[in-house]
Amino acid sequence: MSVAEQSIAGAEARGHGFLASSVGRKVVMAATGIILFGFVTVHMIGNTQAYLGAEGFNAYAKFLHSMLHGAGIWIFRAVLLTAVGLHIWAAVTLTLDNQAARPVGYRAQQSIASTWASRTMRWSGVILAVFIVYHLLHLTTGTVHPNFDHTNPYANFVSGFKVPLAAGFYIVAQLCLGLHMWHGVWSVTQSLGLAHPRYDSLRRSFATGLTLLVVGVNITFPIAVLTGFIH
Ligand code: HEM
Numbered sequence: 001m002s003v004a005e006q007s008i009a010g011a012e013a014r015g016h017g018f019l020a021s022s023v024g025r026k027v028v029m030a031a032t033g034i035i036l037f038g039f040v041t042v043h044m045i046g047n048t049q050a051y052l053g054a055e056g057f058n059a060y061a062k063f064l065h066s067m068l069h070g071a072g073i074w075i076f077r078a079v080l081l082t083a084v085g086l087h088i089w090a091a092v093t094l095t096l097d098n099q100a101a102r103p104v105g106y107r108a109q110q111s112i113a114s115t116w117a118s119r120t121m122r123w124s125g126v127i128l129a130v131f132i133v134y135h136l137l138h139l140t141t142g143t144v145h146p147n148f149d150h151t152n153p154y155a156n157f158v159s160g161f162k163v164p165l166a167a168g169f170y171i172v173a174q175l176c177l178g179l180h181m182w183h184g185v186w187s188v189t190q191s192l193g194l195a196h197p198r199y200d201s202l203r204r205s206f207a208t209g210l211t212l213l214v215v216g217v218n219i220t221f222p223i224a225v226l227t228g229f230i231h
Pocket residue numbers: 040043047061064073077080128132135136139140153157170174177218219221222
């Protein structure tokens with residue numbers, strides 16, 4: 001089967017229409033990426049309540065769980081889960097289509113910047129997916145937490161990060177989040193039509209500034225516990 005026939009067969013297998021097209025799936029990636037990016041930024045700001053101590057942090061956690069009489073967190077979870085699912089689906093199918101359209105692969109050109117960026121997106125994305133599952137089992141359900149207390153999110157936060165291996169994994173995952181976010185913000189601003197020499201330094205500063213802020217603050221949490229600053 002020729003390359004063109006393989007691409008058409010791939011689109012037919014998924015059905016016709018906007019979502020079957022690679023442009024449609026890139027729009028899905030960008031839109032869900034913006035939602036997830038908004039979430040990690042707000043989540044980082046929310047977690048800074050840990051610096052206020054047990055009372056402030058637990059009050060914040062209680063507020064999250066009681067929004068709209070308890071329905072708010074479930075609406076928010078549904079949106080987040082859908083966004084993560086669609087983001088991964090678009091990434092996997094676009095990658096498979098690219099591979100099908102390039103069965104021989106590049107040799108000399110393999111080190112070009114765009115290839116490096118997309119390879120980084122793949123492995124940082126996989127590590128982030130593993131991290132999210134671990135993180136939910138750790139601080140939301142408590143399944144893999146050494147001494148989880150459903151009534152005390154602050155104590156879970158502190159005793160969770162006292163385990164060096166867990167704290168280390170959080171730090172590595174935040175570095176992956178940084179790479180993923182940086183390339184994501186860079187490429188979404190390109191998709192929005194801002195890829196122009198006049199805007200490139202602004203795009204680079206925006207991507208770098210936001211990534212450093214979210215990742216930098218997130219990394220302080222496990223470090224603050226390990227050093228005894230948060231206790
Ligand atoms: C060091 C960084 C982070 C810390 C300290 C942290 C802390 C927490 C805590 C304490 C909770 C439980 C809130 C509660 O149920 O009361 C939570 C939930 C959650 N976190 Fe994080 N988080 C971090 C990074 C991340 C990142 C990078 C992501 C996503 C990529 C993420 C995704 C989530 C999700 C999806 C929930 C579940 C929200 C829910 O439905 O209850 N977190 N986090």
